[in-house]
Amino acid sequence: MQSYTEENYLKIIYHLSEISNPVLTNAIAERIQTKAASVTDMIKKLSEKGLINYVKYQGVTLTEKGKSTAINIVRKHRLWEVFLVDKLNFKWDEVHDVAEELEHIQSNLLVERLDEFLDFPRVDPHGDPIPDKHGNFAELALIKLSKLKSGDKGTITGVSEHSSSFLKHLEKLSLTLGKRIEIIDVLDFDGSVELWVEQQKTNISREVAKHILITKN
Amino acid sequence: MQSYTEENYLKIIYHLSEISNPVLTNAIAERIQTKAASVTDMIKKLSEKGLINYVKYQGVTLTEKGKSTAINIVRKHRLWEVFLVDKLNFKWDEVHDVAEELEHIQSNLLVERLDEFLDFPRVDPHGDPIPDKHGNFAELALIKLSKLKSGDKGTITGVSEHSSSFLKHLEKLSLTLGKRIEIIDVLDFDGSVELWVEQQKTNISREVAKHILITKN
DNA sequence: ATAAATTTTTAGATTTGTCTAAAGAATAGA
DNA sequence: TCTATTCTTTAGACAAATCTAAAAATTTAT
Ligand SMILES: [Mn+2]
Ligand SMILES: [Mn+2]
Ligand SMILES: [Mn+2]
Ligand SMILES: [Mn+2]
Numbered sequence: 001m002q003s004y005t006e007e008n009y010l011k012i013i014y015h016l017s018e019i020s021n022p023v024l025t026n027a028i029a030e031r032i033q034t035k036a037a038s039v040t041d042m043i044k045k046l047s048e049k050g051l052i053n054y055v056k057y058q059g060v061t062l063t064e065k066g067k068s069t070a071i072n073i074v075r076k077h078r079l080w081e082v083f084l085v086d087k088l089n090f091k092w093d094e095v096h097d098v099a100e101e102l103e104h105i106q107s108n109l110l111v112e113r114l115d116e117f118l119d120f121p122r123v124d125p126h127g128d129p130i131p132d133k134h135g136n137f138a139e140l141a142l143i144k145l146s147k148l149k150s151g152d153k154g155t156i157t158g159v160s161e162h163s164s165s166f167l168k169h170l171e172k173l174s175l176t177l178g179k180r181i182e183i184i185d186v187l188d189f190d191g192s193v194e195l196w197v198e199q200q201k202t203n204i205s206r207e208v209a210k211h212i213l214i215t216k217n
Numbered sequence: 218m219q220s221y222t223e224e225n226y227l228k229i230i231y232h233l234s235e236i237s238n239p240v241l242t243n244a245i246a247e248r249i250q251t252k253a254a255s256v257t258d259m260i261k262k263l264s265e266k267g268l269i270n271y272v273k274y275q276g277v278t279l280t281e282k283g284k285s286t287a288i289n290i291v292r293k294h295r296l297w298e299v300f301l302v303d304k305l306n307f308k309w310d311e312v313h314d315v316a317e318e319l320e321h322i323q324s325n326l327l328v329e330r331l332d333e334f335l336d337f338p339r340v341d342p343h344g345d346p347i348p349d350k351h352g353n354f355a356e357l358a359l360i361k362l363s364k365l366k367s368g369d370k371g372t373i374t375g376v377s378e379h380s381s382s383f384l385k386h387l388e389k390l391s392l393t394l395g396k397r398i399e400i401i402d403v404l405d406f407d408g409s410v411e412l413w414v415e416q417q418k419t420n421i422s423r424e425v426a427k428h429i430l431i432t433k434n
Numbered sequence: 435a436t437a438a439a440t441t442t443t444t445a446g447a448t449t450t451g452t453c454t455a456a457a458g459a460a461t462a463g464a
Numbered sequence: 465t466c467t468a469t470t471c472t473t474t475a476g477a478c479a480a481a482t483c484t485a486a487a488a489a490t491t492t493a494t
Contacts, residue, residue, distance in 0.1 A: 005481065025442055038482050040443055045480090057442060057489060088330040098324045107315045113305040222451065242472055255452055257473055262450090274459060274472060 002051075004104050007073050008032065009042050010051060011103075013062060014070035022059030071135040072111075077103040078124035079114050085125040086118060092125040092176075093167035126167075127158025127177055127213060143216060145181075145193065146209035153182045158213035166211065173202050175212060219268075221321050224290050225249065226259050227268060228320075230279060231287035239276030288352040289328075294320035295341035295348075296331050302342040303335060309342040309393075310384035343384075344375025344394055344430060360433060362398075362410065363426035370399045375430035383428065390419050392429060 002010070012031045016023040025043070029036045047054035051066035062070060080102040084090040090098075112133060115121075122138075123129055131137040142158050156179045159167070170176060174197050184194040184201065191206030204212075219227070229248045233240040242260070246253045264271035268283035279287060297319040301307040307315075329350060332338075339355075340346055348354040359375050373396045376384070387393060391414055401411040401418065408423030421429075 003480080026440095034481095035483065036442065037444080037484080041481075084327070088327070088334055090326070090330070094326070098322065098327055101322050101324075105315065105318050107318075109307070109311070110301070110305070110315055113307070117305055220450080243470095251451090252453065253472065254454080254474080258451075 001106070002049075002069065005042070006046060006049075006051075007069070007104055009039075009046060010062070010066055010070040011073045011077075013052065013060060014067065014074065017062060022053075022055070022061045024059045068135050071131050073103050075131040075133075075135075076105070076111055078128055078130045079111065079118060079121070081124045081126075082118050082121045082130070083114060086121075091167075091171070093164040093171070095125060096162050096164075123158075125177070126162055127156075140215070142213035144210050145195075145204075145212040145214050146191065146206055148183045148186075148193075148214065148216075150183050150185045152216065153180070154214040154216045155180055156212060157215045159211055160213060161211040166208075169208070170212070173204065174198050174200070175202070175204070181214070218323070219266075219286065222259070223263060223266075223268075224286070224321055226256075226263060227279070227283055227287040228290045228294075230269065230277060231284065231291065234279060239270075239272070239278045241276040285352050288348050290320050292348040292350075292352075293322070293328055295345055296328065296335060296338070298341045298343070299335050299338045299347070300331060303338075308384075308388070310381040310388070312342060313379050313381075340375075342394070343379055344373075357432070359430035361427050362412075362421075362429040362431050363408065363423055365400045365403075365410075365431065365433075367400050367402045369433065370397070371431040371433045372397055373429060374432045376428055377430060378428035383425075386425070387429070390421070391415050391417070392419070392421070398431070 009028070009032065012028060013023050016027050016031065020027070025036050025039050028043070029039045032039070043052060043054050043060050046052045046066070047060070050063055051069065052060045052062055054060045077099045080099045081095045084095045084098060085092060115133070120132075121130055127140075127142075129137040129140060140157065143154070144160075145156075148154070156175060156177055158177070159170070175181075179197055182196040184196060186193050191209070192203060193206070193209045194201060194203050196202075226245070226249065229245060230240050233244050233248065237244070242253050242256050245260070246256045249256070260269060260271050260277050263269045263283070264277070267280055268286060269277040269279055271277045294316045297316045298312045301312045301315060302309060332350070337349075338347055344357075344359075346354040346357060357374065360371070361377075362373075365371070373392060373394055375394070376387070392398075396414055399413040401413060403410050408426070409420060410423070410426045411418060411420050413419075
């Protein structure tokens, strides 16, 4: 059994592994809002527990055991987010912090029953895939909106930034999951994008476009 | 804000206050599965935070602030128990440990939405009353089954013991919430009770009878 | 290749919650 | 009332997770 803190480290190492492998001490420190020295202490401990492989000065990778633990926490996090939005009418920008706590509740029965109660959802309110009880999930082939050219059409199926301010901004522009969009123009000058959504012309910055994920169709 | 541990202490002090006031160090130690010395440390801290009144060697009482904090935890605990039973099909003997964790999730929005989702339940799966958002709840006038005489009739509306083994035992005898019972006889010898429930004669020990709560009618 | 800058680790301290052992206070018995 | 028992508190220690400051390793730049 892992502590609340160990679980948070494992989950963050898991997410960072998708970007760079091995995962470096400072990258963890930045994400977890702590000091590099504290990270070194913790990764030593996780290494002793067989949850990560640690080579001094080189960074860490998850072991199989560490990976499945991390995926289970991600599973719980995303299931709780679905619960909050679908059943308790939370908005997609209100769920993250609460799910951050709920993901640590220890009960397999609870997770499986929750999954069933929610009718086995495949994605969370931000479009992120939910692992099944065996840890399997389809990696969706999503494209950043910022990669599209004028004339391209698609559907918003995810976001790669979960901050409340960002999500509220998208909400205001009707750029929410499931919406069909069509690129009108991409400005050479600053990369900002003009697009159609719900018969309306909208402009978004390149920075915003980078964090909107699209399936072309 | 209180820590997980502080919250557990407050809740236990709250429950023990109903039995004896002030609450003594050893009583807390026994309930919380810890040593008296640890309790002394913690009650000093809770006292400094203004959550309890502490007089050395005399025990503690909750302040208004401590009491309302404790009631809020009890509210969350019981709402989560209702959720687990009503929505996730947990049995009444399976909910306690999970609720013990869930009661510490920090989000007023979550509690209020959960209350609404559950349609503002008044009692939990063990018959215990659920405080409303202002901390008010009706103290039900329940009688221990062990106090009844032969010929007395009533309805099972609560239990004062939440262990899984006890609740499973009641389940087997059909002695669950809402069931009508009638006392046939109380044995002088050992206080054991013979009673009718669902057209069946059943025998229970005095010890079991003590923990079944009845409304006479 | 060597020096400078950056990253990572170690050393030592702090906070929270716990423990054991021993001392101090309250209560009960004779 | 005085002693024995029980209850409670203090003293000192420990594990978990964090921090600052300093040392060591790695990477980058000249
Ligand atoms: Mn978390
Ligand atoms: Mn999410
Ligand atoms: Mn608890
Ligand atoms: Mn209950």
